[in-house]
Amino acid sequence: MRLHSLSLTLVCLLLSACTSDEATSLVERYASRTANAIEIDFDLALRPNSALYTQLPPRRERLAEVPEIRQGLLDLLDLRACDLMQLVSERNTSLGRVAGPSQRLIYELKILPRLQQCVVQLETDPERAELRGELLDFVQIKQSGFAALVFNATYNTDEMEQHFSFGAAPLQPNQIGYLTPLLEPFQRLLTVAELSKQESWPTPEFTDDLESSFEALYRADFGARWISSMALLTQTLEQTSAAIERRLEGRPICFNKRQNAKSKILWNVFMKFYVGELQPYIAQVEREGRQWSQLHMQILDSLETETVNKVYPLISTQKDSIIWGRYIRARDRHTAAWQNQLDQCGLRPGAANKS
Structure with missing residues (x-):
């Protein structure tokens, strides 16, 4: 009986120690x-x-309000010359469309520098001046909303x-x-x-x-x-x-x-x-x-x-x-x-x- 009482006491002490x-x-x-x-x-x-x-x-x-971009605008641009098609297609997958905030941030960290590089690359191609202008507008919108996206x-x-x-x-x-x-x-x-x-x-x-x-x-x-x-x-x-x-x-x-x-x-x-x-x-x-x-x-x-x-x-x-x-x-x-x-x-x- 005394052993049983001692056991209960020890259990209570252990429980109180765990929850203290x-x-x-x-x-x-x-x-x-x-x-x-x-x-x-x-x-x-x-x-x-x-x-x-x-x-x-x-x-x-x-x-925070992120500037809206017309849906599919990036898809309409011919980005094959800048080797961006694969990165853009990743966003268009079912997984990309339901990505959480962290995945969207990771995507933006990858796509924005590549788009900026593409703008620079197209400077030397007069035949693609219109494409460069459209792409530049797109990049500027993205940049203006980047702080809000990070927040x-x-x-x-x-x-x-x-x-x-x-x-x-x-x-x-x-x-x-x-x-x-x-x-x-x-x-x-x-x-x-x-x-x-x-x-x-x-x-x-x-x-x-x-x-x-x-x-x-x-x-x-x-x-x-x-x-x-x-x-x-x-x-x-x-x-x-x-x-x-x-x-x-x-x-x-x-x-x-x-x-x-x-x-x-x-x-x-x-x-x-x-x-x-x-x-x-x-x-x-x-x-x-x-x-x-x-x-x-x-x-x-x-x-x-x-x-x-x-x-x-x-x-x-x-x-x-x-x-x-x-x-x-x-x-x-x-x-x-x-x-x-x-x-x-x-x-x-x-x-x-x-x-």
Whole structure:
């Protein structure tokens, strides 16, 4: 009987370990210890991400407008001299007609440079001046819509949308390098986005491997987990700041900045649970989050489309942005609250005597 009970206990422990959320446990422990140290009764009231942030608009509202080209126009042009018939025929297959955004992007990366080369090639053939003019018009239309096509292929797909979803578990403490697998895919997308500012360019060497970059985005969930981490930290910092500020409004822990037993407890909590546990997690989320946001901003800054404004507020690191802005305000308020509380007892990080 005792063996059966022990087995059940072990199973429960294993299950709880598998489903534990170390990040949430960390902030709850920090808030609880701080509440005890400042003698203010409060519990973290963590709300879902949707209560803090505005989600991405629906895909139909984010779609960038790609200039329409008369159906079959390319088929009417005699491109045999430029050896483009095979590439054009690929688009006309049943598979080509139902290709997803990533496949369409890959096709454009291949066809546009070839068309530009064809325009140059026809310059020396007076008999094909009319063909060259028609082809040049076609290329210019394609180029004018390339930025919109890149934006749609990048931000209006399942692969990227899931990184802006709400409800994922937060990043866990010491889970370093979670963003690393996405660095190369983002660098490729940035290279493609920057092409939209150039008049002519060669097909990137990685074009045939671009599908693997979208697959890497699909298999990862860094963005969604980072959003949850920011929501977790923002609420923790806001609510803990409010509790410390309430304490500062009441009877001081230290009279005339003279340290006592309560100030020693306060200092120990600050060093062990804030400096020792919460700050490293804050640094981790900030460091990878800034890298994540910078990657997006570089891509969006390269794409001159109005719809970038539908995404930008969620990744911008500016103080007025949706996620970073509220977090920065909470972080700065929290720092000031702790500084004021410690100063009340003559305590500041770096001071020689804390006893």
